[in-house]
Amino acid sequence: MVRVAVLLFRFLIWPALCLTLQAAPSLADNIAILPKPKSEQDVRYRYDRELLDLALKASSDFFGRYEIRTAKLVMTTKRTQREILSGMRINIMRSPTSDHLERNALPIRIPIMKGLLGYRVLMIRAEDQPKYDTVQTAADLTQYTLGQGNGWNDIPILEANGLKVERAPTYDSLFGMLAQSRFDFFPRGVNEILPELESRRARYPNLAADRALLLHYPFPVYFFVAGSAPDLAARVELGLRRLKEDGRLEKLLLKHFGQHIEELNLTGRRLIELRNPYLPEKTPLDETGLWYNPFG
Secondary structure, three states: HHHHHHHHHHHHHHHHHHHHHHHOOHHHEEEEOOOOOOOOOOOOHHHHHHHHHHHHHHOOOHHOOEEEEEOOOOOOHHHHHHHHOOOOOOOOEEEEOOOHHHOOOEOOOOOOOOOHHHEEEEEHHHHHHHHHHHHOHHHHEEEEEEEEOOOHHHHHHHOOOOOOOEOOOOOOOOOHHHHHHHHHEEEEEOOHHHHHHHHHOOOOOEEEOOOOEEEOOOOEEEEOOOOOHHHHHHHHHHHHHHOOOOOOOHHHHHHHHHHHHHHHHHHOOEEEEEOOOOOOOOOOOOOOHHHOOOOE
């Protein structure tokens, strides 16, 4: 009897158990490790984390339990993009897309902000408002210099439109540089500018949101997953598609940024369209349901 039991286990039960273990994603396959925010005042990633949590939860019927962690070290944008390629310190990140990232990581081509980050309001010194009241075209902006973080994906787009860019070593340093007239304006996403001003009002009371202009260029932000974590990529994509289809993606976007959109009065501004010659070929621009358009 013992010999029969051993043979049954070796030839029937053990192979079936191995196949089951291989088919079911392990917890290690379902641990998402995000970059650490740049500072305690950096609130840009709260939406991304909540959306990722919803996406992982929405796919738990197929993939099981999950865990979200944050990297231990703060990294620059360039370092973050290098780390996603290795998958060691982080295995998922949110980023504006680029050909480089789409070739070297796993892009999930669902714009997590519906293109909202491509709508830009200028952060300026409040006393400079009259200068921007007279701006009508992108060419009018070429007389000024704007600020960007070193390595940001916007830089080649802005320069391709003839705009002058001053690079800053860190995200936080940009606000001080603007306040001290190191450059003229800092184009911020509709989702970014009001929280950034509010959290820095005591330190930089002369900074304000321009009231006249709205820049726009196609600028999708995706989740990118390390190539070593294809199961995580499949899980996040499934979850995001479910959230898009049942309306929870739109609901979360408006929960976080609906008030900002209203306060900034986007439709009451002069829209200046900029071209993005670096948009990857597979960007789903034709899927109108993926994109936010304040002008209808």
